[in-house]
Amino acid sequence: MKSKNDNRKNNKMFKDNETIDYLIIGNSAAGLAAAESIRELDKSGEIMILTGENYLNYSKPMITYFLSGTVNLDMIHFKDDKFYKDNRLDVRLNTRVKSIDTDKMFLITDDGNRYEFRKLLIASGGRPIVPKIKAIGTKSSGFIDGTNYDKTEGIFTLTNLEDAVRVKNYIEKNGIKNISILGGGLIGLKAAEAFLEKGIDVNIIELADRILAATFDREASGIIEKKLKSTGSNIYMNNTIEEIHIGSGKITGYKLKDGEKMECRLLVIAVGVNPDTGFISSGSLDMARGIIVDDHMRTSAKNIYAAGDVVEGPDMISGGKRNIAIWPLAVRQGTAAGLNMAGGNKKYGGGFFMNSVELLGIPSISMGITNVAEEKEGFEVLKYLNTNQDMYRKVIIKNNRIIGVILVNNIERAGIYSGLIRNEIDISSVKENISREDFGIIHLPADYKKHLVVGEGIEV
Amino acid sequence: MRERHGDCKMKKIYIQEEYCIGCRLCEIYCQVKHSKSKKIIKAFKEEMIDILPRVLVEEIGYNSFAIQCRHCSDAPCVEACISGAMQKNKNTGVVTCDEDKCVGCWSCIMVCPYGVIRRNLSGKKIASKCDLCIDEEIPVCVQNCPNEALKFMDKDAKEKNPVGTKTGRKNEK
């Protein structure tokens, strides 16, 4: 990717005082959606994007597709060069932000540059969590953690393309035939699938008593577990890595909590992601786990907005604020933020968790709240399970509104459910149909059906 | 904001539920249109294993309607697409899935409130949806609906000629 540093001299967009109209931290879903929206309203203002990454554009959720070989580096982008050119976006690669002065409205980057801005969007995404693990055979601290894990060869996280490229190269260079994955969540399992497709065996170590515990219920997890085991993979549940064994700067194995010792030449740590807020000094912005934003994606500081995986935004289901790190919401938040930054008035409208993942040929979709103690006060759970075909459908209802859905194997028309959740439709009149396999628009409450088929649903 | 893609002038398919007769000719002609040979008998007899209709007829008793992608202006599928395959063309307003780019993550299926995107598993896994037959003057489902339960028109025409309302009242003064 070519360096953009020479652009500045010739770039007529910049005014003399060097204050950037719109400065965006982050070059992924939220950041680019914002940039595009800003450009819709403001044809002339300069837009600069800062990113710590080395690639002009790639889709983060697709890095496991890159690992499996489904896409190559040429196809992993979700926006092409033309997008950047058409929207006149000045992208600074390898530019990590060090600190922000929210009052004086400037920020400092790792390379010491200072950028003044009129409007700032923080869309810095997430950082992988690396738990502190005892390490045997290391020269230094005796522990592996987020600051030093990458010093040991064979230990990786997997949240950006650089990680994926390194993992891929490492596998090829060292002829890896077996990989251990710490964490049985979505990233871990997506990685597992990619490795399995490449003919590499995987061991999955999960702290909970089942995989995908955060997004699935027991039945759904069970279906995936069964399938995983049928591929010869090992899943270690209720377990974690107690110590990592290192020799000559490389991982050689680890010991599990239950005492079992494993050989390991490549370990992927996939226990989760936190909002990437390291560059924000405490007290400068209202924060919880992520940056707190209102329905217009404004932070607590004037002219500073935030969007995407870094924020805690309105959650439609709980009614509170929550960090929901998923792509569609990042785009929606980015769009709202961008329009508001450029003088528009756009409400984000809230969102809820949802995820689509196909593991080992089993497509699955989960939305909203998926784990409730069954029939607990106020919750109603409708289920459809076809054990022969591993077909599973579960709908969780509260106050006659759907608040959660799990679909495994048959995901046809899943979006109808997300529409029902988003629009808070009273489904009491159609309950008997709601979890059926061929659930469709025709089963919906008459008004909403009309709205979708002939009504405003079609309006632009 | 709404008209940013010129959607007002964009011709869309409107559904007249009360006149859908459930014959499914729309599905049949959609399959033919997206077959290799585009010849109905050949397509069905030799090529059909691979072809999903991109319009969907839903039916319970005498209630039925055909529904296909609404080509929304704030299309949730475009928003959710992680690969950039799902795009709304800014000139035509048509939402299409670039099958080369699609990786089959099914995020679009997850968010489409109409449920009109389907998994095509015949080759590389891809999302299959209505492309509004962009090379035809009128989409084939509309062309071949024997009862005009599907109409292809722009918003102005739609307002002049509201669908979904009972005909026969317009002269009432």
Added chain:
Amino acid sequence: MALELKQSEFEIERDKNKCISCEVCVRQCSNDVHEYDSDQDTLYSDNSKCVGCRRCETLCPTGALKIRNREDQFKTNYNWTSSHLSNIYRQADSGGVLLTGMGSDRAHTVYWDHILFNAAQVTNPSIDPLREPMEIRTFIGRKPERLDFEINRNKDSKESLKDTNIKLKTKVPPQLDLSTPIMFSAMSYGSVSLNVCKSLAAAASEFGTYYNTGEGGLHKDLYGYAKNTIVQVASGRYGVDVDYLNKGAAVEIKIGQGAKPGIGGHLPGEKVTGDISNTRMIPEGTDAISPAPHHDIYSIEDLAQLIYALKEATNWLKPVGVKVSAVHNIAPIASGIVRAGADFVTIDGLRGGTGAAPQIIRDNVGIPIELAIASVDERLREEGIRYRSSIIAAGSIRSSADVIKAIALGADAVYIGTAALVAIGCHLCQKCYTGKCNWGIATQDPYLTKRLNPEIGTRKLLNLLRGWSLEIKEMLGGAGINAIESLKSNREHLRGINLNDRELAVLGIKHAGEAW
């Protein structure tokens, strides 16, 4: 169970090379003729259930289906025809009256096809209706015997007409103003679907002519077309109240119908549901029986009472007419009706359609409309009362030529029923009485009524009216006539062919080849 001896009337040919098992035929047939066998991926058809409506054949996307009439149902016999044999077998099974629908399909003489229209050559010029004015507007209603004018001449300029103020003194009775001499005949909501009514009403309204409610009352969705509605009052008086009468542009008392003269009607209780019960103003589930006669009309004098009662109820603002079947004494009957005060007389001929009638009546009772019109027009003229009523001809008007011939024989306008239904999809399978009309016309099954989109129905009817009107203008122009009024009863423009002297005499026309 004894074997049914009736044979299938139709044979369904399915070309396996063309059939793509799309099942459109299965979904479209309300008689369950076609069936898909998923084990064999094959479609089977049951000939015995087929009514020959050709819905499947029409919608089959590959042309794989052919419905053929079975000519060889029985051994050929010119006396004991297939139809006689089938009917006997059917009756031997059922013991009942055989019902049928639509007009008679028997080979009665169709006089229209034995009448030829004239054209102008040399002695009078023909007219090009595309370049010269051509009037096909006509009025239905009682015409004044004579017209009185009030003339106020300006005293100063005795010569100039410009300064003369002429005012019509005669009060002209109410008239229906038809932009073309074609109206849609009475088809009740109940016998046909509401979508058919909407199509007829909307087309009549847009073209400037009239449709007739039949005896089923007026559905509220049709109120908007009041100005183009003729409301009917029949022996059952269903849906009749003063609002109904005043919703219409004219009132028609129905005495008889060409397909079933002397016979009443019977809509079974199970068909009297929701909307139909409301529109007919009878409780849901009750049989709607139209008695054979009006029980308050046993003479011309009784008819006069009803006519005047209806005129009174409508403030003398609307023409009130009477519809009768064409029967043997139609001329004196019509004369009586005119004298009873009817503003128009509708005469429905032998071949007129119906939703349900005993087949034996339909095919054997009444006389052809051509003869009836000619004799009625003749009689009214002789009696000097032709101006008092308009004559509307009905009962199988199949083309614009039939229209123009009817007018030349003496009609003011025609009603079309079957032709209108054919325009919107009817294939004359004659199974209206089953309520399973695959074309969504003669049915109330919501699965089937959807099949007629009134928007399409309206468009097709408008096209039919437009096409026929253009043809009428062409024929008029060709004959050197520039107004339809000039053709009325102008039998010199007609010639008979292959007709005997009696027939020519009744029709009041010369044989082809005979000149002045």
